Amino acid sequence: LQKRLPSDDARLRKRKPGPRPRFTREALARRALAILDEHGSETLTMRMLADELGMGTMALYRYFPSKDALIDAAVDLAATEVELPAHAGESGSWKEQLADLARELFAAGLRHPVLARERFSRPLQSPGALQITDRAVGLLLDAGLSNEDAVAAFKALLIHTLGAVWFATSESRTAVRRGAAERHGSLSADELPAKAAVADEFTAALGGAQAFTLGLDALLDGIELRARHARRHGRR
Amino acid sequence: LQKRLPSDDARLRKRKPGPRPRFTREALARRALAILDEHGSETLTMRMLADELGMGTMALYRYFPSKDALIDAAVDLAATEVELPAHAGESGSWKEQLADLARELFAAGLRHPVLARERFSRPLQSPGALQITDRAVGLLLDAGLSNEDAVAAFKALLIHTLGAVWFATSESRTAVRRGAAERHGSLSADELPAKAAVADEFTAALGGAQAFTLGLDALLDGIELRARHARRHGRR
DNA sequence: ACCTGAACACCGTTCAAGT
Protein backbone atom coordinates (compact mmCIF):
# COMPACT_ATOMS: atom_id res chain seq x y z
CA LEU A 1 0.00 0.00 0.00
CA GLN A 2 1.38 3.36 -1.03
CA LYS A 3 4.47 1.44 -2.05
CA ARG A 4 6.78 3.31 -4.35
CA LEU A 5 6.93 1.92 -7.87
CA PRO A 6 10.19 0.04 -8.53
CA SER A 7 11.77 2.47 -10.97
CA ASP A 8 11.40 5.49 -8.69
CA ASP A 9 14.26 4.34 -6.52
CA ALA A 10 16.51 3.69 -9.46
CA ARG A 11 15.61 7.05 -10.91
CA LEU A 12 16.36 8.94 -7.72
CA ARG A 13 19.58 7.12 -7.04
CA LYS A 14 21.29 7.72 -10.31
CA ARG A 15 20.71 11.46 -10.73
CA LYS A 16 23.82 13.55 -10.66
CA PRO A 17 23.72 16.97 -12.29
CA GLY A 18 21.07 19.21 -13.72
CA PRO A 19 17.49 19.78 -12.64
CA ARG A 20 15.81 16.89 -10.86
CA PRO A 21 12.53 15.44 -12.02
CA ARG A 22 9.52 17.44 -10.87
CA PHE A 23 7.28 14.38 -10.71
CA THR A 24 7.40 10.70 -9.83
CA ARG A 25 6.04 7.76 -11.72
CA GLU A 26 3.65 7.15 -8.86
CA ALA A 27 2.25 10.66 -8.89
CA LEU A 28 1.51 10.40 -12.59
CA ALA A 29 0.05 6.90 -12.28
CA ARG A 30 -2.15 7.99 -9.38
CA ARG A 31 -3.58 10.91 -11.31
CA ALA A 32 -4.13 8.65 -14.32
CA LEU A 33 -5.88 6.11 -12.09
CA ALA A 34 -8.39 8.71 -10.94
CA ILE A 35 -9.21 9.63 -14.53
CA LEU A 36 -9.37 6.00 -15.64
CA ASP A 37 -11.79 5.13 -12.86
CA GLU A 38 -14.06 8.00 -13.60
CA HIS A 39 -14.02 8.08 -17.39
CA GLY A 40 -12.37 4.93 -18.74
CA SER A 41 -9.24 4.35 -20.76
CA GLU A 42 -10.60 5.83 -23.97
CA THR A 43 -11.16 9.21 -22.40
CA LEU A 44 -7.76 9.38 -20.76
CA THR A 45 -5.54 11.39 -23.03
CA MET A 46 -1.86 12.09 -22.72
CA ARG A 47 -2.53 15.71 -23.55
CA MET A 48 -5.24 16.10 -20.92
CA LEU A 49 -3.30 14.32 -18.21
CA ALA A 50 -0.31 16.53 -18.87
CA ASP A 51 -2.50 19.62 -18.74
CA GLU A 52 -4.00 18.61 -15.41
CA LEU A 53 -0.54 18.13 -13.98
CA GLY A 54 0.72 21.38 -15.45
CA MET A 55 3.39 19.83 -17.62
CA GLY A 56 4.01 19.53 -21.32
CA THR A 57 2.51 16.51 -23.01
CA MET A 58 5.83 15.03 -23.96
CA ALA A 59 7.20 15.26 -20.45
CA LEU A 60 5.02 12.25 -19.65
CA TYR A 61 7.19 10.13 -21.90
CA ARG A 62 10.10 10.77 -19.60
CA TYR A 63 8.29 8.67 -16.96
CA PHE A 64 6.45 6.11 -19.08
CA PRO A 65 7.39 4.86 -22.52
CA SER A 66 3.78 4.74 -23.69
CA LYS A 67 0.19 5.31 -22.69
CA ASP A 68 -0.13 1.57 -22.28
CA ALA A 69 2.68 1.43 -19.74
CA LEU A 70 1.06 4.28 -17.86
CA ILE A 71 -2.22 2.38 -17.66
CA ASP A 72 -0.37 -0.72 -16.47
CA ALA A 73 1.14 1.26 -13.63
CA ALA A 74 -2.23 2.76 -12.69
CA VAL A 75 -3.86 -0.67 -12.59
CA ASP A 76 -1.05 -2.02 -10.43
CA LEU A 77 -1.58 0.86 -8.05
CA ALA A 78 -5.24 -0.07 -7.68
CA ALA A 79 -4.34 -3.73 -7.14
CA THR A 80 -2.09 -2.90 -4.19
CA GLU A 81 -5.12 -1.60 -2.32
CA VAL A 82 -6.47 -5.10 -1.88
CA GLU A 83 -5.68 -6.18 1.64
CA LEU A 84 -4.78 -9.80 2.14
CA PRO A 85 -6.76 -11.54 4.86
CA ALA A 86 -4.98 -12.69 7.98
CA HIS A 87 -2.95 -15.87 7.84
CA ALA A 88 -4.58 -19.23 7.34
CA GLY A 89 -6.23 -20.57 10.45
CA GLU A 90 -6.35 -17.24 12.17
CA SER A 91 -9.67 -16.12 10.81
CA GLY A 92 -12.02 -18.93 10.05
CA SER A 93 -12.41 -21.68 7.48
CA TRP A 94 -10.91 -21.60 3.99
CA LYS A 95 -14.36 -20.74 2.74
CA GLU A 96 -14.69 -17.70 4.93
CA GLN A 97 -11.20 -16.56 4.06
CA LEU A 98 -11.79 -16.92 0.35
CA ALA A 99 -15.05 -15.04 0.68
CA ASP A 100 -13.24 -12.25 2.53
CA LEU A 101 -10.60 -12.08 -0.16
CA ALA A 102 -13.19 -11.93 -2.93
CA ARG A 103 -15.20 -9.28 -1.11
CA GLU A 104 -12.03 -7.29 -0.56
CA LEU A 105 -11.26 -7.46 -4.28
CA PHE A 106 -14.84 -6.62 -5.20
CA ALA A 107 -14.77 -3.54 -2.99
CA ALA A 108 -11.45 -2.44 -4.49
CA GLY A 109 -12.98 -2.99 -7.90
CA LEU A 110 -15.91 -0.72 -7.10
CA ARG A 111 -13.47 1.96 -6.01
CA HIS A 112 -11.35 1.36 -9.11
CA PRO A 113 -13.46 0.04 -11.99
CA VAL A 114 -10.42 0.15 -14.23
CA LEU A 115 -9.10 -2.82 -12.27
CA ALA A 116 -11.74 -5.13 -13.70
CA ARG A 117 -11.85 -3.55 -17.12
CA GLU A 118 -8.13 -3.82 -17.75
CA ARG A 119 -7.37 -6.98 -15.82
CA PHE A 120 -9.25 -8.93 -18.43
CA SER A 121 -7.12 -7.60 -21.25
CA ARG A 122 -3.67 -7.42 -19.72
CA PRO A 123 -1.85 -9.91 -17.49
CA LEU A 124 -1.63 -8.49 -14.00
CA GLN A 125 1.70 -9.53 -12.59
CA SER A 126 2.41 -6.95 -9.93
CA PRO A 127 3.68 -8.32 -6.61
CA GLY A 128 0.40 -7.45 -4.94
CA ALA A 129 -1.65 -9.28 -7.52
CA LEU A 130 0.59 -12.34 -7.33
CA GLN A 131 0.19 -12.48 -3.59
CA ILE A 132 -3.57 -12.52 -3.93
CA THR A 133 -3.27 -15.40 -6.36
CA ASP A 134 -0.96 -17.27 -4.05
CA ARG A 135 -3.17 -16.85 -1.02
CA ALA A 136 -6.29 -17.92 -2.85
CA VAL A 137 -4.69 -20.97 -4.44
CA GLY A 138 -3.26 -21.94 -1.07
CA LEU A 139 -6.69 -21.85 0.52
CA LEU A 140 -8.16 -23.97 -2.26
CA LEU A 141 -5.42 -26.55 -1.82
CA ASP A 142 -6.15 -26.55 1.91
CA ALA A 143 -9.77 -27.26 1.08
CA GLY A 144 -8.65 -30.49 -0.53
CA LEU A 145 -8.78 -29.69 -4.24
CA SER A 146 -6.27 -31.18 -6.65
CA ASN A 147 -3.71 -28.82 -8.18
CA GLU A 148 -5.67 -28.72 -11.39
CA ASP A 149 -8.98 -27.99 -9.70
CA ALA A 150 -7.41 -25.38 -7.43
CA VAL A 151 -6.18 -23.44 -10.44
CA ALA A 152 -9.53 -23.70 -12.21
CA ALA A 153 -11.46 -22.75 -9.08
CA PHE A 154 -9.21 -19.77 -8.49
CA LYS A 155 -9.81 -18.55 -12.01
CA ALA A 156 -13.54 -19.06 -11.64
CA LEU A 157 -13.56 -16.96 -8.47
CA LEU A 158 -11.48 -14.25 -10.12
CA ILE A 159 -13.72 -14.23 -13.19
CA HIS A 160 -16.79 -13.93 -11.03
CA THR A 161 -15.43 -11.16 -8.84
CA LEU A 162 -14.01 -9.01 -11.62
CA GLY A 163 -16.96 -9.72 -13.88
CA ALA A 164 -19.34 -8.63 -11.13
CA VAL A 165 -17.39 -5.39 -10.75
CA TRP A 166 -17.65 -4.78 -14.45
CA PHE A 167 -21.36 -5.41 -14.49
CA ALA A 168 -22.03 -3.31 -11.42
CA THR A 169 -20.03 -0.33 -12.65
CA SER A 170 -21.15 -0.41 -16.26
CA GLU A 171 -24.81 -0.85 -15.41
CA SER A 172 -24.82 2.06 -13.04
CA ARG A 173 -23.37 4.25 -15.77
CA THR A 174 -25.47 3.14 -18.72
CA ALA A 175 -28.65 2.07 -16.96
CA VAL A 176 -30.87 4.68 -18.51
CA ARG A 177 -29.44 4.41 -21.97
CA ARG A 178 -30.68 5.03 -25.44
CA GLY A 179 -33.71 3.07 -26.45
CA ALA A 180 -33.40 0.31 -23.90
CA ALA A 181 -36.67 1.18 -22.22
CA GLU A 182 -38.62 1.42 -25.47
CA ARG A 183 -37.42 -1.93 -26.73
CA HIS A 184 -38.36 -3.39 -23.40
CA GLY A 185 -41.83 -2.00 -23.75
CA SER A 186 -42.31 -3.33 -27.27
CA LEU A 187 -41.71 -6.91 -26.18
CA SER A 188 -44.83 -8.39 -24.72
CA ALA A 189 -45.24 -10.69 -21.77
CA ASP A 190 -46.38 -13.37 -24.21
CA GLU A 191 -43.02 -13.56 -25.87
CA LEU A 192 -40.91 -13.23 -22.76
CA PRO A 193 -43.02 -14.49 -19.87
CA ALA A 194 -40.25 -15.09 -17.37
CA LYS A 195 -38.57 -11.78 -17.96
CA ALA A 196 -41.88 -9.96 -17.59
CA ALA A 197 -42.51 -11.73 -14.30
CA VAL A 198 -39.26 -10.51 -12.80
CA ALA A 199 -39.11 -7.10 -14.49
CA ASP A 200 -39.30 -5.24 -11.20
CA GLU A 201 -36.49 -7.22 -9.64
CA PHE A 202 -34.45 -6.72 -12.79
CA THR A 203 -34.52 -2.98 -12.66
CA ALA A 204 -34.12 -2.96 -8.89
CA ALA A 205 -30.93 -5.00 -9.19
CA LEU A 206 -29.30 -2.71 -11.74
CA GLY A 207 -25.82 -1.86 -10.61
CA GLY A 208 -26.35 -3.73 -7.35
CA ALA A 209 -24.16 -6.29 -5.68
CA GLN A 210 -26.74 -9.07 -5.27
CA ALA A 211 -25.40 -11.01 -8.22
CA PHE A 212 -21.92 -10.88 -6.73
CA THR A 213 -23.05 -12.03 -3.31
CA LEU A 214 -25.30 -14.83 -4.50
CA GLY A 215 -22.78 -16.00 -7.08
CA LEU A 216 -19.95 -16.02 -4.58
CA ASP A 217 -21.96 -18.07 -2.09
CA ALA A 218 -23.03 -20.50 -4.77
CA LEU A 219 -19.51 -20.86 -6.16
CA LEU A 220 -18.01 -21.54 -2.75
CA ASP A 221 -20.75 -24.03 -1.87
CA GLY A 222 -20.16 -25.80 -5.16
CA ILE A 223 -16.41 -25.84 -4.64
CA GLU A 224 -16.86 -27.24 -1.16
CA LEU A 225 -19.01 -30.02 -2.56
CA ARG A 226 -16.33 -30.88 -5.07
CA ALA A 227 -13.59 -30.79 -2.44
CA ARG A 228 -15.54 -33.12 -0.16
CA HIS A 229 -16.11 -35.46 -3.06
CA ALA A 230 -12.42 -35.43 -4.00
CA ARG A 231 -11.34 -36.13 -0.42
CA ARG A 232 -13.79 -38.99 -0.01
CA HIS A 233 -12.54 -40.67 -3.15
CA GLY A 234 -8.89 -40.23 -2.25
CA ARG A 235 -8.06 -38.03 -5.24
CA ARG A 236 -5.48 -36.30 -3.08
CA LEU B 1 -30.26 -16.88 -37.01
CA GLN B 2 -29.35 -15.14 -40.26
CA LYS B 3 -32.29 -12.90 -39.51
CA ARG B 4 -32.30 -9.67 -41.44
CA LEU B 5 -31.69 -6.61 -39.32
CA PRO B 6 -34.91 -4.62 -38.77
CA SER B 7 -34.05 -1.55 -40.81
CA ASP B 8 -33.22 -3.50 -43.96
CA ASP B 9 -36.86 -4.12 -44.68
CA ALA B 10 -37.81 -0.51 -44.19
CA ARG B 11 -34.92 0.55 -46.34
CA LEU B 12 -35.84 -1.77 -49.21
CA ARG B 13 -39.52 -0.98 -49.09
CA LYS B 14 -39.33 2.75 -49.37
CA ARG B 15 -36.93 3.13 -52.30
CA LYS B 16 -38.43 4.72 -55.34
CA PRO B 17 -36.07 6.39 -57.79
CA GLY B 18 -32.30 6.57 -58.26
CA PRO B 19 -29.62 3.96 -57.63
CA ARG B 20 -30.38 1.36 -55.01
CA PRO B 21 -28.05 0.67 -52.11
CA ARG B 22 -25.18 -1.58 -53.04
CA PHE B 23 -24.91 -3.04 -49.53
CA THR B 24 -27.09 -4.04 -46.62
CA ARG B 25 -26.71 -3.25 -42.96
CA GLU B 26 -26.20 -6.93 -42.32
CA ALA B 27 -23.41 -7.30 -44.86
CA LEU B 28 -21.52 -4.43 -43.26
CA ALA B 29 -22.16 -5.66 -39.74
CA ARG B 30 -21.00 -9.14 -40.66
CA ARG B 31 -17.74 -7.91 -42.11
CA ALA B 32 -17.23 -5.71 -39.05
CA LEU B 33 -17.90 -8.69 -36.79
CA ALA B 34 -15.13 -10.68 -38.42
CA ILE B 35 -12.66 -7.86 -37.88
CA LEU B 36 -13.83 -7.24 -34.33
CA ASP B 37 -13.41 -10.89 -33.41
CA GLU B 38 -9.95 -11.09 -34.84
CA HIS B 39 -8.50 -7.74 -33.84
CA GLY B 40 -10.77 -6.02 -31.33
CA SER B 41 -12.74 -2.81 -31.45
CA GLU B 42 -9.73 -0.51 -31.30
CA THR B 43 -8.29 -1.91 -34.50
CA LEU B 44 -11.53 -1.71 -36.43
CA THR B 45 -11.47 1.49 -38.40
CA MET B 46 -14.16 3.02 -40.52
CA ARG B 47 -11.59 3.70 -43.21
CA MET B 48 -10.26 0.16 -43.25
CA LEU B 49 -13.68 -1.46 -43.22
CA ALA B 50 -14.76 0.72 -46.14
CA ASP B 51 -11.60 -0.19 -48.02
CA GLU B 52 -12.17 -3.91 -47.52
CA LEU B 53 -15.68 -3.56 -48.86
CA GLY B 54 -14.57 -1.43 -51.77
CA MET B 55 -16.59 1.61 -50.81
CA GLY B 56 -15.79 5.15 -49.73
CA THR B 57 -15.40 5.68 -46.01
CA MET B 58 -18.36 7.97 -45.73
CA ALA B 59 -20.70 5.55 -47.48
CA LEU B 60 -20.69 3.58 -44.23
CA TYR B 61 -22.57 6.41 -42.57
CA ARG B 62 -25.45 5.82 -44.92
CA TYR B 63 -26.01 2.48 -43.13
CA PHE B 64 -24.96 3.28 -39.57
CA PRO B 65 -24.99 6.64 -37.85
CA SER B 66 -21.74 5.96 -36.01
CA LYS B 67 -19.01 3.42 -35.40
CA ASP B 68 -20.69 2.63 -32.12
CA ALA B 69 -23.97 1.71 -33.82
CA LEU B 70 -22.03 -0.49 -36.22
CA ILE B 71 -20.43 -2.35 -33.35
CA ASP B 72 -23.82 -2.76 -31.68
CA ALA B 73 -25.17 -4.39 -34.83
CA ALA B 74 -22.14 -6.70 -35.10
CA VAL B 75 -22.52 -7.82 -31.50
CA ASP B 76 -26.22 -8.49 -32.01
CA LEU B 77 -25.35 -10.59 -35.01
CA ALA B 78 -23.05 -12.74 -32.88
CA ALA B 79 -25.71 -13.05 -30.18
CA THR B 80 -28.24 -14.50 -32.62
CA GLU B 81 -25.95 -17.49 -33.13
CA VAL B 82 -26.73 -18.77 -29.66
CA GLU B 83 -29.26 -21.56 -30.04
CA LEU B 84 -31.89 -21.81 -27.35
CA PRO B 85 -32.24 -25.24 -25.81
CA ALA B 86 -35.40 -27.23 -26.41
CA HIS B 87 -38.47 -26.31 -24.40
CA ALA B 88 -38.60 -26.89 -20.67
CA GLY B 89 -39.17 -30.51 -19.71
CA GLU B 90 -38.14 -31.85 -23.07
CA SER B 91 -34.47 -32.18 -22.40
CA GLY B 92 -33.68 -32.83 -18.78
CA SER B 93 -33.68 -30.95 -15.51
CA TRP B 94 -33.47 -27.19 -15.17
CA LYS B 95 -29.84 -27.67 -14.21
CA GLU B 96 -28.98 -29.54 -17.38
CA GLN B 97 -30.84 -27.03 -19.50
CA LEU B 98 -29.09 -24.09 -17.87
CA ALA B 99 -25.76 -25.82 -18.35
CA ASP B 100 -26.56 -26.35 -22.03
CA LEU B 101 -27.51 -22.73 -22.44
CA ALA B 102 -24.32 -21.54 -20.76
CA ARG B 103 -22.17 -23.90 -22.82
CA GLU B 104 -23.91 -22.71 -25.95
CA LEU B 105 -23.16 -19.11 -25.05
CA PHE B 106 -19.58 -19.95 -24.12
CA ALA B 107 -19.02 -21.63 -27.48
CA ALA B 108 -20.53 -18.65 -29.31
CA GLY B 109 -18.25 -16.44 -27.26
CA LEU B 110 -15.17 -18.37 -28.33
CA ARG B 111 -16.24 -17.96 -31.94
CA HIS B 112 -16.99 -14.28 -31.36
CA PRO B 113 -14.84 -12.86 -28.56
CA VAL B 114 -16.32 -9.44 -29.20
CA LEU B 115 -19.52 -10.75 -27.67
CA ALA B 116 -17.97 -10.92 -24.21
CA ARG B 117 -15.82 -7.86 -24.59
CA GLU B 118 -18.65 -5.57 -25.60
CA ARG B 119 -21.52 -7.12 -23.69
CA PHE B 120 -19.94 -5.86 -20.51
CA SER B 121 -19.89 -2.28 -21.68
CA ARG B 122 -23.12 -1.95 -23.64
CA PRO B 123 -26.61 -3.20 -22.79
CA LEU B 124 -27.47 -6.07 -25.12
CA GLN B 125 -31.14 -5.78 -25.93
CA SER B 126 -31.48 -7.58 -29.24
CA PRO B 127 -34.43 -9.98 -29.49
CA GLY B 128 -32.08 -12.97 -29.46
CA ALA B 129 -30.33 -11.81 -26.31
CA LEU B 130 -33.61 -11.11 -24.57
CA GLN B 131 -34.84 -14.60 -25.35
CA ILE B 132 -31.76 -16.11 -23.75
CA THR B 133 -32.41 -14.03 -20.66
CA ASP B 134 -36.04 -15.07 -20.57
CA ARG B 135 -35.30 -18.75 -20.94
CA ALA B 136 -32.61 -18.71 -18.25
CA VAL B 137 -34.72 -16.77 -15.77
CA GLY B 138 -37.63 -19.10 -16.43
CA LEU B 139 -35.51 -22.13 -15.63
CA LEU B 140 -34.29 -20.55 -12.40
CA LEU B 141 -37.86 -19.79 -11.34
CA ASP B 142 -38.75 -23.41 -12.12
CA ALA B 143 -35.93 -24.46 -9.85
CA GLY B 144 -37.72 -22.74 -7.01
CA LEU B 145 -35.79 -19.51 -6.60
CA SER B 146 -37.53 -16.30 -5.59
CA ASN B 147 -37.81 -13.59 -8.21
CA GLU B 148 -34.97 -11.70 -6.61
CA ASP B 149 -32.69 -14.72 -6.43
CA ALA B 150 -33.53 -15.76 -9.97
CA VAL B 151 -32.40 -12.40 -11.30
CA ALA B 152 -29.20 -12.48 -9.26
CA ALA B 153 -28.45 -16.07 -10.22
CA PHE B 154 -29.03 -15.30 -13.88
CA LYS B 155 -26.59 -12.44 -13.71
CA ALA B 156 -24.04 -14.58 -11.91
CA LEU B 157 -24.26 -17.21 -14.63
CA LEU B 158 -23.95 -14.58 -17.34
CA ILE B 159 -21.00 -12.97 -15.63
CA HIS B 160 -19.28 -16.31 -15.28
CA THR B 161 -19.87 -17.37 -18.87
CA LEU B 162 -18.87 -14.11 -20.52
CA GLY B 163 -16.00 -13.60 -18.10
CA ALA B 164 -14.69 -17.06 -18.92
CA VAL B 165 -14.83 -16.24 -22.62
CA TRP B 166 -12.89 -13.09 -21.99
CA PHE B 167 -10.25 -14.88 -19.98
CA ALA B 168 -9.92 -17.72 -22.43
CA THR B 169 -9.58 -15.49 -25.47
CA SER B 170 -7.32 -12.88 -23.92
CA GLU B 171 -5.01 -15.44 -22.37
CA SER B 172 -4.56 -17.29 -25.60
CA ARG B 173 -3.58 -14.06 -27.30
CA THR B 174 -1.30 -12.59 -24.68
CA ALA B 175 -0.04 -15.73 -22.99
CA VAL B 176 3.57 -15.26 -23.96
CA ARG B 177 3.68 -11.58 -23.30
CA ARG B 178 6.30 -9.08 -22.33
CA GLY B 179 8.15 -9.80 -19.14
CA ALA B 180 5.57 -12.05 -17.55
CA ALA B 181 7.89 -15.04 -17.52
CA GLU B 182 10.80 -13.11 -16.05
CA ARG B 183 8.77 -11.66 -13.23
CA HIS B 184 7.48 -15.12 -12.52
CA GLY B 185 11.02 -16.41 -12.30
CA SER B 186 12.17 -13.63 -9.98
CA LEU B 187 9.56 -14.52 -7.36
CA SER B 188 10.77 -17.42 -5.27
CA ALA B 189 8.81 -20.35 -3.95
CA ASP B 190 9.40 -18.94 -0.46
CA GLU B 191 7.31 -15.89 -1.13
CA LEU B 192 4.59 -17.59 -3.13
CA PRO B 193 4.51 -21.20 -2.01
CA ALA B 194 1.07 -22.11 -3.28
CA LYS B 195 1.54 -20.55 -6.68
CA ALA B 196 4.88 -22.33 -7.08
CA ALA B 197 3.26 -25.64 -6.22
CA VAL B 198 0.69 -25.33 -8.98
CA ALA B 199 2.86 -23.54 -11.54
CA ASP B 200 2.60 -26.38 -14.05
CA GLU B 201 -1.17 -26.52 -13.85
CA PHE B 202 -1.29 -22.77 -14.18
CA THR B 203 0.50 -22.62 -17.47
CA ALA B 204 -1.27 -25.75 -18.73
CA ALA B 205 -4.64 -24.11 -18.10
CA LEU B 206 -3.80 -20.94 -20.03
CA GLY B 207 -6.58 -20.18 -22.46
CA GLY B 208 -8.34 -23.41 -21.60
CA ALA B 209 -11.91 -23.99 -20.64
CA GLN B 210 -11.38 -25.77 -17.30
CA ALA B 211 -12.22 -22.69 -15.28
CA PHE B 212 -15.46 -22.30 -17.18
CA THR B 213 -16.46 -25.93 -16.70
CA LEU B 214 -15.60 -26.16 -13.04
CA GLY B 215 -17.10 -22.78 -12.27
CA LEU B 216 -20.33 -23.62 -14.07
CA ASP B 217 -20.71 -26.90 -12.20
CA ALA B 218 -19.98 -25.23 -8.89
CA LEU B 219 -22.37 -22.36 -9.55
CA LEU B 220 -25.21 -24.66 -10.52
CA ASP B 221 -24.60 -26.91 -7.52
CA GLY B 222 -24.62 -23.89 -5.27
CA ILE B 223 -27.78 -22.54 -6.85
CA GLU B 224 -29.48 -25.91 -6.43
CA LEU B 225 -28.57 -25.90 -2.75
CA ARG B 226 -30.11 -22.48 -2.35
CA ALA B 227 -33.25 -23.46 -4.26
CA ARG B 228 -33.73 -26.54 -2.09
CA HIS B 229 -33.30 -24.44 0.99
CA ALA B 230 -35.80 -21.85 -0.24
CA ARG B 231 -38.38 -24.50 -1.05
CA ARG B 232 -37.99 -26.24 2.26
CA HIS B 233 -38.53 -23.00 4.13
CA GLY B 234 -41.56 -22.02 2.08
CA ARG B 235 -39.98 -18.89 0.61
CA ARG B 236 -42.10 -19.46 -2.47
C1' DA C 1 19.19 15.80 -17.43
C1' DC C 2 14.91 17.36 -18.08
C1' DC C 3 11.36 19.48 -20.70
C1' DT C 4 9.16 21.64 -24.93
C1' DG C 5 6.71 22.60 -29.71
C1' DA C 6 6.21 21.46 -34.11
C1' DA C 7 5.23 17.78 -36.97
C1' DC C 8 3.65 12.93 -38.54
C1' DA C 9 0.49 9.55 -39.31
C1' DC C 10 -3.43 8.40 -37.76
C1' DC C 11 -8.72 8.66 -35.84
C1' DG C 12 -14.34 9.54 -36.19
C1' DT C 13 -17.29 12.58 -38.20
C1' DT C 14 -19.26 17.07 -40.75
C1' DC C 15 -20.26 19.19 -44.78
C1' DA C 16 -20.66 20.68 -49.42
C1' DA C 17 -20.55 18.72 -53.67
C1' DG C 18 -21.02 15.29 -57.31
C1' DT C 19 -24.17 11.72 -60.13
Next chain:
DNA sequence: ACCTGAACACCGTTCAAGT
Protein backbone atom coordinates in the same frame (compact mmCIF):
# COMPACT_ATOMS: atom_id res chain seq x y z
C1' DA D 1 -31.13 8.65 -53.44
C1' DC D 2 -26.74 7.32 -52.99
C1' DC D 3 -21.92 8.11 -52.71
C1' DT D 4 -17.53 10.94 -52.54
C1' DG D 5 -13.29 14.03 -51.05
C1' DA D 6 -11.74 17.57 -48.60
C1' DA D 7 -11.65 19.33 -44.19
C1' DC D 8 -12.09 19.59 -38.86
C1' DA D 9 -10.87 18.50 -34.47
C1' DC D 10 -8.91 15.18 -32.38
C1' DC D 11 -5.34 11.01 -31.13
C1' DG D 12 -0.35 8.71 -29.62
C1' DT D 13 4.22 9.32 -30.58
C1' DT D 14 8.87 10.95 -33.04
C1' DC D 15 12.24 14.18 -33.37
C1' DA D 16 15.07 18.17 -33.18
C1' DA D 17 15.69 21.80 -30.25
C1' DG D 18 15.83 24.50 -26.01
C1' DT D 19 17.72 25.18 -20.88
